[in-house]
Amino acid sequence: MLQLADTPVQLETAPLSISGLTVSYGEKPAVFSVDMSLRAGAMTAIIGPNGAGKSTLLKAALGVITPLSGRVTAFGAPVAAVRDRIAYVPQRASVDWDFPVRVIDVVMMGLYGQLGLLGRIRGQHKARVMEALDRVGMADFAHRQIGQLSGGQQQRVFLARALAQGADLYLLDEPFAGVDAATEAAIVDVLHGLRAEGNTIAVVHHDLSTVAQYFDDVFLLNTQAVAAGPVATTFTEANLQAAYGGRLPGRPAAALPGAIA
């Protein structure tokens, strides 16, 4: 019923391993009994129709919302024990962009864990923040108020905050939603750079046409897990039909490399 990953994943030490995760809003499960395991050093797209529970899955894995049941481990330990190794990029729309902070302050939030309650912000911290901003091409905007940024720029700042954390696992919630093409290319560049350094990345993604181009693995979700594995073997017409049901947007079959196989 459920197509398993082609490459065996070592559940014990996987960067993120979810088993039997169920999340309900009220009495309707948004995510039902989902098992997921991320392959170390790979970039995984989490895809599925609207309301399939993609963002919910990420949030529940991180404890942002409390799941009804299920077990989540990261790098073989409970998530709470390895939070400094996990970077989370929430949806851009989830915060108030009129909040009185500057770009540099937002990115500095990625270092709050290390700074502690009263630790002084030193030159090395500022340097790390500027390096992260530079990596996403926002160094010139460091002292702007965040409300003055465009949507794409806001998304880059969120990514820079995650970079400043210096994590090994990156979880991004729809980083490409409502951003311009230049920003999308810049974000993909940064993510591929992170992957080249051996980091693991999972992205909640909407645009099926770019899946094969950007990602190594896919995880298809529609409340329940539908399929998971490398793009070449798992990103197939049949699996997409199973995930999207009748709601699959019509597009040329050529966009699906796996469809021919």
Added chain:
Amino acid sequence: MIWDALLLQLGYNAVLVTLGAATLGIAAGAGGTFLFLRGRALLSDAVSHATLPGVGLAFIAMALLGGDGRNLIGLLTGAAVSAALGLLCVSWLTTRTRLGEDAAIGAVLSVFFGFGIVLLTVIQSLGVGSPAGLESVLLGATAGMVQSEALMLLVAAGLTLGLVLILRRPLTLAAFDPGFATATGRNVARLDLAMMGLVLAVVVVGMKIVGLILIVALLIIPPVTARLWTERVDRVLLLSGLAGGLAGYLGAALSAALRDVPTGPVIVLVSFALFIVSLLAAPRRGVLSAWVRHRAHQRAVHLRQGLLALATGQPIYERLTLRLLRRAGLARADGVATETGKAAAAKAMLDEARWQIVLHDPAHAAAARRYDGLTRLEEVLTPDQLSAVDAALPGPVAVP
């Protein structure tokens, strides 16, 4: 008289009250900042009104046990317990029922306050203890303050302020991005609780000086005032504390100097005065500067449109446009361009033609996003890029 008060020359009691009010103002301003940034300012109203039944019950309990019913520590403890209960009710109603927080606040606030008023009335008729002056918790009363009370308020306000400073980073994170805060290991529910604890402390401490009805003003107005002046959380916190402290100090001093004027309301009015000044005069978010910027933008738009009309020989109907053009020496009263006007118009036309090329060339996508009909392309592109654009201009370019 007023100068004596401001310089703390009005006697021991006035000095106590003034310093106490200033400290309270600082603590309230700082504590209220995160409440305001979290978008839950109204919650302080529920907290303050929910203290009243606690005050009444504490009085009855202390009087029945044979003590002084007006013992300040006892009253404040009762107030804190009942305010905490009120908070629990609001949070239970919000999370466990379909009621929104606004409705929950309204319900809890009025019920607790009503119950408190009933208790105060019952106490008057009960004939135990000495209830005279108990109703002063509503609007504050500083006249009879003694040193021990003032010192206690000072210490409590100081502790509150210290706690705000220690928790400022996690509170900022929870206010700006609760999801990220949780994902990085902060317990947002507990931080919210800590924030409410701070508010509760301020309300209880402030009851004696400004009273429970008006303490809300000290929690909300200073952060709102501070927000107008800056775009940084740490500065909002600092300025809010300053605004609150200043309001407390000036208000208490004024009411000491003017006599027969209640301290709490004067403090609130001073706080409001600071707010009004800020609302008008703040450099970026203020009303005046917004108006000035709007006018400048309007003029720029009219001038540009006027120049383009001159260049294409269209008549100018807008009186503002014509006036601006005449004042700049670009057009005559009859709407005909002067010599400088002709040159400026041709330049505007050229700029517009250049922009049209940039807007339709995907290679200039980054520059194209800065098109607003006003910015000149020369400010956006390098001279090299500009000459590349000029090369694509159709036909001879009419630059005088």
